[in-house]
Amino acid sequence: MHGIVFTIPEHLVTKQRIVSGCLEFGMVRSEAIADNLRNEIISGRFPEGAPLREINLARRFDVGRASVREALQQLVHEGLVVAKPNCGARVAPAAPDSIAELVVPLRKVVETFALRSCFHDLREADFEAWDRLLDDMRSACLKSDYPRLAELDIAFHRSIIQRAKQPDLLAIWMTLVSRLRQHFHNSHREYDEPIKVYYEHLAIVAVFRTGKLDAAVDALGRNIE
Amino acid sequence: MHGIVFTIPEHLVTKQRIVSGCLEFGMVRSEAIADNLRNEIISGRFPEGAPLREINLARRFDVGRASVREALQQLVHEGLVVAKPNCGARVAPAAPDSIAELVVPLRKVVETFALRSCFHDLREADFEAWDRLLDDMRSACLKSDYPRLAELDIAFHRSIIQRAKQPDLLAIWMTLVSRLRQHFHNSHREYDEPIKVYYEHLAIVAVFRTGKLDAAVDALGRNIE
DNA sequence: CACGGCTTTATTGTCAACAATACAGAAACC
DNA sequence: GGTTTCTGTATTGTTGACAATAAAGCCGTG
Numbered sequence: 231m232h233g234i235v236f237t238i239p240e241h242l243v244t245k246q247r248i249v250s251g252c253l254e255f256g257m258v259r260s261e262a263i264a265d266n267l268r269n270e271i272i273s274g275r276f277p278e279g280a281p282l283r284e285i286n287l288a289r290r291f292d293v294g295r296a297s298v299r300e301a302l303q304q305l306v307h308e309g310l311v312v313a314k315p316n317c318g319a320r321v322a323p324a325a326p327d328s329i330a331e332l333v334v335p336l337r338k339v340v341e342t343f344a345l346r347s348c349f350h351d352l353r354e355a356d357f358e359a360w361d362r363l364l365d366d367m368r369s370a371c372l373k374s375d376y377p378r379l380a381e382l383d384i385a386f387h388r389s390i391i392q393r394a395k396q397p398d399l400l401a402i403w404m405t406l407v408s409r410l411r412q413h414f415h416n417s418h419r420e421y422d423e424p425i426k427v428y429y430e431h432l433a434i435v436a437v438f439r440t441g442k443l444d445a446a447v448d449a450l451g452r453n454i455e
Numbered sequence: 456m457h458g459i460v461f462t463i464p465e466h467l468v469t470k471q472r473i474v475s476g477c478l479e480f481g482m483v484r485s486e487a488i489a490d491n492l493r494n495e496i497i498s499g500r501f502p503e504g505a506p507l508r509e510i511n512l513a514r515r516f517d518v519g520r521a522s523v524r525e526a527l528q529q530l531v532h533e534g535l536v537v538a539k540p541n542c543g544a545r546v547a548p549a550a551p552d553s554i555a556e557l558v559v560p561l562r563k564v565v566e567t568f569a570l571r572s573c574f575h576d577l578r579e580a581d582f583e584a585w586d587r588l589l590d591d592m593r594s595a596c597l598k599s600d601y602p603r604l605a606e607l608d609i610a611f612h613r614s615i616i617q618r619a620k621q622p623d624l625l626a627i628w629m630t631l632v633s634r635l636r637q638h639f640h641n642s643h644r645e646y647d648e649p650i651k652v653y654y655e656h657l658a659i660v661a662v663f664r665t666g667k668l669d670a671a672v673d674a675l676g677r678n679i680e
Numbered sequence: 681c682a683c684g685g686c687t688t689t690a691t692t693g694t695c696a697a698c699a700a701t702a703c704a705g706a707a708a709c710c
Numbered sequence: 711g712g713t714t715t716c717t718g719t720a721t722t723g724t725t726g727a728c729a730a731t732a733a734a735g736c737c738g739t740g
Contacts, residue, residue, distance in 0.1 A: 257540075258540045258692095258693070259693080259694080260693090283720095283721075283722095284721080284722070285720095285721075285722095293694080293695090294694055294695040294696070295695080295696085295722090296521070296693080296694060296695065296696095297693085297694070297695090299525075299722090299723090300524075300525075300528060300693095303525060303528055303529070304528070304532065307529065307532040307626070308532075309623055309626055312622075313722095315483050315701090315722080315723085316700080316701045316702060316721075316722055316723075317701090317702065317703090317721085317722080318721065318722065319722095325623050326621070328572070328621075329621060329623050329624065332564070332565070332568050332624075333627070335564070336561055336564065336565075336627075339557070339560070339561060340557070340561070343557050347553070396551070396553075396554060397534075397537075398534055398550050398554050398634050399554065399557075401532065401534055401630055402558070402561075402630050402631065402634070405626055405627050405630040406627065409623050409627070483723070484723080484724080485723095508690095508691075508692095509691075509692070510690095510691075510692095518724080518725090519723095519724055519725045519726075520692090520725085520726090521723085521724060521725070522723085522724070522725090524692090524693090538692095540692080540693080540731085541691075541692055541693075541730080541731045541732055542691085542692080542731090542732065542733085543691065543692065544692095
């Protein structure tokens with residue numbers, strides 16, 4: 231082959247039917263592929279700058295190039311991937327710090343807005359879903375599995391946005407949070423004990439359960455910074 | 456044909472090579488199509504809820520369906536179009552007021568951030584580009600051409616974002632402003648004299664020319680609300 | 681006449697082949 | 711030797727054809 235700088239770890243190129251994890255009814259293939267790739271990029275399993283060749287991905291997911299193209303385009307919009315016409319797509323480099331300084335407060339505004347607008351509709355089922363996520367997060371912390379931890383951290387916050395059931399909100403949030411993926415890895419590694427990440431989210435859900443809106447907004451807001 | 460509720464005005468379905476206006480070198484077809492459609496939706500020439508059939512658009516722009524699909528996907532991501540799998544795409548309904556209340560302040564933060572980060576690099580060429588845009592805006596005001604006015608208003612603000620030369624910034628801004636297209640139409644119509652929209656932007660550029668950052672940020676910020 | 685299931689049809693989702701492009705290496709030239 | 715041009719190859723851009731899906735119309739039945 232030709233000498234490329236970034237190669238994708240061997241265990242990742244194994245062919246996998248895209249049923250992995252998601253692919254709900256009505257979900258179109260490209261969405262499932264995008265979900266997979268998004269997680270792998272956000273979690274850091276795909277290094278920054280890694281090339282994403284359509285044909286490789288098509289073979290890996292066992293689909294045609296069209297589906298892969300759509301998935302990649304989606305990720306380009308989210309800012310996780312950069313694509314130059316005729317030159318292919320690569321994992322986007324981390325956004326400059328200046329952007330992160332802009333985006334963190336924006337993200338805080340969006341998430342607390344979402345929380346406010348769904349807080350009084352929260353049901354026991356919602357708390358239980360968070361409990362399950364927290365369990366996963368706990369085991370990721372214990373194993374110091376930082377990629378998985380980043381994935382779960384983001385999944386937690388996304389679930390709040392999704393709970394607000396305003397598609398616009400989700401789109402805005404995704405655009406923001408994609409620019410912060412580096413932020414997640416760094417902040418997790420700053421903790422002397424990863425398990426503290428778990429405890430922090432555990433506390434947030436506990437506050438949610440109390441039903442006190444202001445306290446909940448506070449707890450969430452502090453976690454975001 | 457089959458009786459559909461929303462039909463696209465006859466004069467709009469005429470076949471047009473996508474060269475119209477844009478299609479810079481290196482620009483891929485789907486981008487040009489997206490630009491065209493975006494303008495037509497933002498300006499309100501496509502009514503809310505109007506169906507966007509791939510095959511119609513493909514014929515209209517004289518390209519294959521794939522290019523149209525990509526353009527539509529782009530617009531879906533921006534929130535101008537909603538698409539249900541297997542059911543096609545339609546012009547998205549206006550975002551609920553609650554979202555607008557969230558987004559306006561966010562937009563203000565983003566735009567003033569962009570202005571700050573490019574302000575001291577502004578050259579005479581930039582001002583002249585704005586002068587040309589202002590001329591267009593003036594004639595749109597005089598003709599009370601509200602769709603065109605909305606287009607130009609947005610183009611003005613986008614030019615500020617683009618001038619900051621941070622792709623992430625543009626992506627974030629687009630996601631926000633697409634949710635506000637209704638806002639533009641309403642606010643323009645609120646003016647007793649449309650020409651005042653022109654004067655307001657004229658004043659902004661004038662302040663930019665003075666080189667006083669704080670005053671410029673102020674002027675821009677007040678225009679956004 | 682209302683209603684549930686079948687068929688038809690328009691439309692999207694997917695694919696595989698072809699065209700256009702960019703990049704790398706070889707060859708020719710100064 | 712260094713530079714330019716050319717050529718080949720890998721990759722994306724685009725297309726048209728086919729499969730899958732959902733919605734509308736049709737038809738028989740109660």
